[in-house]
Amino acid sequence: MSVNFNVTAAPHIRGNDTTRKIMLDVLIALVPAMIAGVVIFGLRALTMTLVSAAACVVFEALCCLVMRHKMTVDNLSAVVTGVLLAFSVPASCPYWTLIVGDAFAIIVVKCLAGGLGQNIFNPALGGRAFMMLFWPATITRYTTDAVSALELGGVDFVAGSTPLAVMARPALPEASLLDMFLGKGIGGCIGEVCTLALLIGFAWLLYRKVISWRIPVAYVGAVAVLTLVFYKTDNALLWMLYNVMGGGVMLGAVFMATDYATSPALPKAQIVYGIGCGALTVLFRSFGNFPEGVTYAILIMNGLAWALDKALPVRRFGVMKGGAGK
Numbered sequence: 001m002s003v004n005f006n007v008t009a010a011p012h013i014r015g016n017d018t019t020r021k022i023m024l025d026v027l028i029a030l031v032p033a034m035i036a037g038v039v040i041f042g043l044r045a046l047t048m049t050l051v052s053a054a055a056c057v058v059f060e061a062l063c064c065l066v067m068r069h070k071m072t073v074d075n076l077s078a079v080v081t082g083v084l085l086a087f088s089v090p091a092s093c094p095y096w097t098l099i100v101g102d103a104f105a106i107i108v109v110k111c112l113a114g115g116l117g118q119n120i121f122n123p124a125l126g127g128r129a130f131m132m133l134f135w136p137a138t139i140t141r142y143t144t145d146a147v148s149a150l151e152l153g154g155v156d157f158v159a160g161s162t163p164l165a166v167m168a169r170p171a172l173p174e175a176s177l178l179d180m181f182l183g184k185g186i187g188g189c190i191g192e193v194c195t196l197a198l199l200i201g202f203a204w205l206l207y208r209k210v211i212s213w214r215i216p217v218a219y220v221g222a223v224a225v226l227t228l229v230f231y232k233t234d235n236a237l238l239w240m241l242y243n244v245m246g247g248g249v250m251l252g253a254v255f256m257a258t259d260y261a262t263s264p265a266l267p268k269a270q271i272v273y274g275i276g277c278g279a280l281t282v283l284f285r286s287f288g289n290f291p292e293g294v295t296y297a298i299l300i301m302n303g304l305a306w307a308l309d310k311a312l313p314v315r316r317f318g319v320m321k322g323g324a325g326k
Contacts (some may be wrong), residue, residue, distance in 0.1 A: 023079070033191040034191070035197065037191055037193075037194075051099070053082035055098075055102040056081050056106050059106040060078040060106050063107055081123045087190050088128045088224065089190065092143055093138050100130075122256055125302075143187060162186070164247045167268060168285075177245070180245040181196055181245060189251075218274025219252070221278065222326065224240050226282040229283060230282075243285070262305060266308075273324070279323075281293045
């Protein structure tokens with residue numbers, strides 16, 4: 001008696017995880033940073049996040065209808081993109097600018113590339129890069145005070161220097177390390193200023209096995225080592241700690257660089273990818289026109305993710321180094 005087997009494409013291991021469950025875990029991990037953002041910058045941090053998430057859902061639904069694709073808004077990936085994009089801009093950013101960034105992130109970076117899993121670049125970072133290109137002033141003017149949620153356009157406020165802006169002089173910020181850790185009185189983007197909140201989110205993602213430690217640890221480790229070696233003040237340790245906790249390093253390392261679709265899948269490649277993100281971040285911070293470099297560092301490494309997987313494969317069981325079986 002003959003038996004016919006249908007052989008499908010790899011992978012052949014099934015799990016209970018779905019895209020929706022994974023994205024829900026990511027959203028849960030972002031809650032501490034959201035709470036910190038509201039405490040530091042006021043209710044506008046919440047309204048901006050909700051508007052951004054809603055805009056991304058609408059743009060994705062429209063793309064699915066126009067392109068006649070299966071409706072995918074229920075997998076929550078668009079919500080995650082909207083939240084992350086809102087987290088990567090200051091609370092003073094006009095709503096309309098953020099919505100334009102949402103449109104570019106979903107329509108151009110994600111949907112025109114084929115949808116979730118086919119995009120080469122992280123949509124949220126792609127949207128932020130687009131906003132940086134056309135409206136750099138709106139997302140590089142930071143405040144340390146609460147901002148009104150009712151102002152739809154530009155917001156009047158007193159701009160304050162961020163720790164990274166002070167370090168670009170170069171000098172150490174006046175804020176203490178504890179203030180940096182808690183985000184107290186720190187100017188910056190909505191979701192990046194509280195290191196403690198981001199570490200809580202990181203712990204949740206590790207506990208839920210949504211991400212591995214490799215990319216975040218390699219990323220932050222590379223920033224730490226390079227800034228410790230190439231320090232610019234009289235205290236190398238403090239220079240390193242302020243670089244690690246300042247700006248978007250923690251947000252980028254935990255939530256942006258670990259995006260499944262745009263990061264390597266293999267262990268060795270993930271380590272090299274994380275180190276590359278960290279090295280480019282330090283390079284851009286040291287020689288770029290802006291004190292931050294996380295956005296472009298991750299986007300560049302996104303483009304190299306496939307090459308790293310190909311160059312650093314895992315060893316297959318039963319196959320010797322030369323390729324022959326045992």
